[in-house]
Amino acid sequence: MTIKRDALKYIIVFIITSTIFFSVFYISDKINKSRLENLTSLQENLTLSILSTETRFALLENASCQEIFLGGELEVGVTQELNNLVSRIKFLESELGGDNKDVQYLKERYALLQIKDYLLVKQLSNRCGYNITTVLYFSGEDCGACKNQSIVLDAIREENGNVRVYWFDGAIEVSTVDILETLFDINQYPSMVVGEQTFTEFLPYEELKEVINNWSDENNALVGKTREEN
Amino acid sequence: MEYVFLFITLYFQIFFLVTFLDNSDVFSHSKRKEKEEKKYDFPVVSLIIPCWNEEKTVVSTVESIQKLNYPQDKIEIIMVDDGSSDSTWNEMQKLKDIKNVVLMKKDNGGKHTANNLGIEIATGDYIATIDADTILEKNALNIIIGEFLNDPELDSVGSTILVRDPKTIVQYAQMIEYQMFSFTKTLLALVHGALVVPGAFSVYKKEVFEKIGVFKDAHKLEDLEITFRMQRHGMKVGQTHHALAYTNAPDTFIKLWNQRRRWGHGFLKNSYDYKKMFFSKANHNFGFFTLPMSLFSYIAISISFVITIFILLKNIFRIIIEVNLVGWKGFENLFARLFEFSVGPAAFIYLVILSCIFFLIMFGKHIVNERSINPLPIISFFVLYSLFIPVLVIKNIYDSITTSNIKWR
Numbered sequence: 001m002t003i004k005r006d007a008l009k010y011i012i013v014f015i016i017t018s019t020i021f022f023s024v025f026y027i028s029d030k031i032n033k034s035r036l037e038n039l040t041s042l043q044e045n046l047t048l049s050i051l052s053t054e055t056r057f058a059l060l061e062n063a064s065c066q067e068i069f070l071g072g073e074l075e076v077g078v079t080q081e082l083n084n085l086v087s088r089i090k091f092l093e094s095e096l097g098g099d100n101k102d103v104q105y106l107k108e109r110y111a112l113l114q115i116k117d118y119l120l121v122k123q124l125s126n127r128c129g130y131n132i133t134t135v136l137y138f139s140g141e142d143c144g145a146c147k148n149q150s151i152v153l154d155a156i157r158e159e160n161g162n163v164r165v166y167w168f169d170g171a172i173e174v175s176t177v178d179i180l181e182t183l184f185d186i187n188q189y190p191s192m193v194v195g196e197q198t199f200t201e202f203l204p205y206e207e208l209k210e211v212i213n214n215w216s217d218e219n220n221a222l223v224g225k226t227r228e229e230n
Numbered sequence: 231m232e233y234v235f236l237f238i239t240l241y242f243q244i245f246f247l248v249t250f251l252d253n254s255d256v257f258s259h260s261k262r263k264e265k266e267e268k269k270y271d272f273p274v275v276s277l278i279i280p281c282w283n284e285e286k287t288v289v290s291t292v293e294s295i296q297k298l299n300y301p302q303d304k305i306e307i308i309m310v311d312d313g314s315s316d317s318t319w320n321e322m323q324k325l326k327d328i329k330n331v332v333l334m335k336k337d338n339g340g341k342h343t344a345n346n347l348g349i350e351i352a353t354g355d356y357i358a359t360i361d362a363d364t365i366l367e368k369n370a371l372n373i374i375i376g377e378f379l380n381d382p383e384l385d386s387v388g389s390t391i392l393v394r395d396p397k398t399i400v401q402y403a404q405m406i407e408y409q410m411f412s413f414t415k416t417l418l419a420l421v422h423g424a425l426v427v428p429g430a431f432s433v434y435k436k437e438v439f440e441k442i443g444v445f446k447d448a449h450k451l452e453d454l455e456i457t458f459r460m461q462r463h464g465m466k467v468g469q470t471h472h473a474l475a476y477t478n479a480p481d482t483f484i485k486l487w488n489q490r491r492r493w494g495h496g497f498l499k500n501s502y503d504y505k506k507m508f509f510s511k512a513n514h515n516f517g518f519f520t521l522p523m524s525l526f527s528y529i530a531i532s533i534s535f536v537i538t539i540f541i542l543l544k545n546i547f548r549i550i551i552e553v554n555l556v557g558w559k560g561f562e563n564l565f566a567r568l569f570e571f572s573v574g575p576a577a578f579i580y581l582v583i584l585s586c587i588f589f590l591i592m593f594g595k596h597i598v599n600e601r602s603i604n605p606l607p608i609i610s611f612f613v614l615y616s617l618f619i620p621v622l623v624i625k626n627i628y629d630s631i632t633t634s635n636i637k638w639r
Contacts, residue, residue: 006421006514006515006518009245009248009249009252010245010518012248013241013244013245013248014241016244016248017237017240017241017244020240020244020579020582021233021236021237021240021579024575024578024579024582025575027578028575028578148551148555151551151552151555151556152555152556155552155555155556156556204555205555205556205557
């Protein structure tokens, strides 16, 4: 009698435990899904804001650069959204795995958005003397030095607001990224394009900083001229 | 792997919870009052007090016995000095004029030998063992004997042990632990799964010792061993949270460490000696729940500790790499990065388990009538035990494997 009752209790406890256990899994799965949904809408927003920046840029083409600098606020907004997006993609990648289709799709979209932003920034700086140093950073899978390079780049980006880092995952197959790689002659990871100079090896913190400063000085001279012309 | 551990841990907590809901009537406060006041035709009880170097506390223990709400002419106090090297024997002489006190002295042979000598000369139908540093609440004995008289099937009844006069942080932490155990022990006993009849104060029917023999050395944990033996013989081991006894808890970290090393070692060794009881049908809840749970907690604690340390080291390693690469960036976020753990479903389940433990503590406080809301004991419990227990457990497992010819599988 008691044995039967005990067995029943063991089963009941098992059922309750399983229920709690799997509810937690279900809930956390739901939360991840809703994050993914947020991400999709964020991505749409991002496309929209890039478009509007472009439009705005086109509208401002004939306006003075002073006005564009005021309009630079919009541009900064896009960059911030790009940063938000990359941290979310990284999170999703760790949660859902790099092979997840949604993650892959997002990474591809992200790569394209970055290229757009990159081109915009270049145009702006060329026309108006907007001194921003762009760093195209190509990383690959199973590459130990890439992790270190990411840490170095993160630190530099945090320190210097005029440095813009674009992060491309070599494993992603997007033809535009391939074109970039061909253009800058990149065939190994980690590789970086600082300004217009290509580096195909790991650059330590101090060295990279110097490269960026040199480029920035050079650019400043160039930019100065443009500014005078304006 | 991690999830298997979490599942099992959660299972144990839910088992406690379900057991509680199944028997919630046992825990009402009115029950205590009823039990305290109920009058019976009380039988003779022999109280055995083994003393080994207890000069400071032995007299107060006897004084607390004299204050019991139990007819003094039905109490026989047998004090056995187990070859103390201090003045315990002299202290005991102060009590020699009390008419129901028997004083004995023998060469040192361990607590179990002192208990056994007491059992030999005891005249009562019930035998109580009391530690010489324990004082009894005035209703403790009549409540326990009442349990026997209400349920003649009971072969032994354990009391609820609480910390006497806590003063240090280490004692406060133990106070919470003991209160929590007062609840879980009662729950275990309700399903015939009591793990241990506490040596500090418990009562046995005299016939228990006639049937299954007296105390053994049992790796210095004679109370645990005799509980295992009683369970194996299908005896009924009870426990009541209404009968309270207060014992001196180790006041320093080192003393606590030594006490728990002895307990842990004794637990592992005795579990090994009685390994056949694991999942044995004859001892259903004891074999299916108590033993596996106790052993599992042991292993789970050490594994979760190792994992935590591993993650911590990994984070430290990563921070070192970062500092190497980009230089020292100050203390900002250092703490957060040090304790950066991935937040997944596991974290939620940890939270559920933690809430269960918290519930056990709060209810433990409730049933022993502890109303203090001072958060210090609870904080010290969580801080001290989360650091102390894992290290101890790992040490104990290591010792149990290495310090004997017995091979622990």
